[in-house]
Amino acid sequence: LPGLHVFAIAFALEVSVGKTNTVMALNNSNVLLPCVFTTCMGFQDLVFTWYFNSTELVADPAALPLQIYHGKIKNKASEPTVIQHNPRVEFVGSTTKKDNNISIVLNNVEFSDAGKYTCHVKNPKEKNAQHNATIFLTVVHKMVETDNTVTLIIVGVVGGLIGLLILFMLIKRVVLFIIKKTQDGKKECLVSSSGNDNTENGLAGSKAEQKAPPKA
Amino acid sequence: MLVLLAGIFVVHIATVIMLFVSTIANVWMVGSYNFGTISTGLWLLCNKTCTQLPVSSRDEASLKAVQAFMILSIIFSVVALVLFIIQLFTLEKGKRFYMTGAVMLVCWMCILIAVSIYTARFTGTMVYSTNPHHGYCFILAWICFCFSFIIGILYLVLRKK
Numbered sequence: 001l002p003g004l005h006v007f008a009i010a011f012a013l014e015v016s017v018g019k020t021n022t023v024m025a026l027n028n029s030n031v032l033l034p035c036v037f038t039t040c041m042g043f044q045d046l047v048f049t050w051y052f053n054s055t056e057l058v059a060d061p062a063a064l065p066l067q068i069y070h071g072k073i074k075n076k077a078s079e080p081t082v083i084q085h086n087p088r089v090e091f092v093g094s095t096t097k098k099d100n101n102i103s104i105v106l107n108n109v110e111f112s113d114a115g116k117y118t119c120h121v122k123n124p125k126e127k128n129a130q131h132n133a134t135i136f137l138t139v140v141h142k143m144v145e146t147d148n149t150v151t152l153i154i155v156g157v158v159g160g161l162i163g164l165l166i167l168f169m170l171i172k173r174v175v176l177f178i179i180k181k182t183q184d185g186k187k188e189c190l191v192s193s194s195g196n197d198n199t200e201n202g203l204a205g206s207k208a209e210q211k212a213p214p215k216a
Numbered sequence: 217m218l219v220l221l222a223g224i225f226v227v228h229i230a231t232v233i234m235l236f237v238s239t240i241a242n243v244w245m246v247g248s249y250n251f252g253t254i255s256t257g258l259w260l261l262c263n264k265t266c267t268q269l270p271v272s273s274r275d276e277a278s279l280k281a282v283q284a285f286m287i288l289s290i291i292f293s294v295v296a297l298v299l300f301i302i303q304l305f306t307l308e309k310g311k312r313f314y315m316t317g318a319v320m321l322v323c324w325m326c327i328l329i330a331v332s333i334y335t336a337r338f339t340g341t342m343v344y345s346t347n348p349h350h351g352y353c354f355i356l357a358w359i360c361f362c363f364s365f366i367i368g369i370l371y372l373v374l375r376k377k
Contacts, residue, residue, distance in 0.1 A: 149277075149280045150280050150283050150284045150287070153280070153281065153284035153285075154284050154288055157284075157285075157288055157326075158288070158291065161322065
């Protein structure tokens with residue numbers, strides 16, 4: 001069944017550039033372009049290429065996409081061998097460890113280096129299955145810190161109100177507790193002066209009560 | 217009394233929705249310029265497409281304060297709504313909705329602060345346009361100001377049936 005066959009190829013080899021596909025770099029710094037590939041069946045004589053497609057105006061549009069790194073990996077036990085690479089590009093990945101990392105570092109980025117970087121992988125063992133992933137690189141003059149005054153104001157007010165609420169509850173408890181304590185003291189006096197002594201049986205107390213109203 | 221409580225609940229929900237619309241839509245001030253109408257809000261400046269709101273450096277802190285307090289008012293009005301529903305089921309008969317009323321009055325304070333700062337700082341002139349006038353979000357915010365005060369006081373006064 002040809003449909004199932006295509007489905008199997010499409011999902012067997014996968015290339016990923018991490019969680020986000022945008023990278024921001026400072027002018028004249030070195031930037032890491034990450035790329036990892038996974039295979040179901042393992043790989044043999046796998047060929048990977050990094051392409052660059054500029055978003056700025058270039059002198060020679062026909063030369064794009066530019067191949068900036070081309071390498072070959074024999075199998076899982078060996079590291080990649082480079083076939084062709086741009087002198088400013090450095091390979092920093094490793095395929096002998098747990099994940100197949102084929103990331104590169106671009107040294108001394110300039111503003112003309114901004115654009116689309118594609119990591120392309122072809123696996124002959126999976127009937128020449130191919131897959132690629134893209135990173136968008138932007139080069140900035142200065143890294144600006146994100147401004148979070150609005151968040152700070154909101155968190156401050158909400159936190160302050162919750163704190164005030166807790167303080168109010170605590171003070172209410174403490175005040176009520178103090179009032180109850182002082183009230184208990186006054187009640188002791190009331191019990192002894194009314195003559196209603198609970199240690200005797202009830203008759204003595206009721207007699208005392210009957211005697212009290214006529215006097216009042 | 218039950219009808220009054222239901223009515224207040226409906227007005228409360230309407231206040232929450234109006235607060236959301238007022239904070240999110242960018243139509244606080246509307247003006248006209250040579251190609252059409254332009255509107256600004258708390259976040260963006262829009263005619264056909266929206267771009268960053270241009271704000272002078274001395275007004276930056278005021279704009280951040282307005283944004284923060286509008287968001288706080290939304291938070292408190294939603295909390296008051298949830299508290300009202302909780303208190304409806306847990307309060308004893310004859311007691312008042314103190315907590316809901318208190319939170320609603322805090323929401324009223326937040327709206328007061330936000331719209332006062334906006335009216336003082338941002339309603340004079342508007343960039344890029346002539347004939348600036350107030351947009352519907354500004355009006356909605358002031359309506360929510362009145363409603364939240366009335367609802368807060370009513371929650372403090374009404375007793376649970």
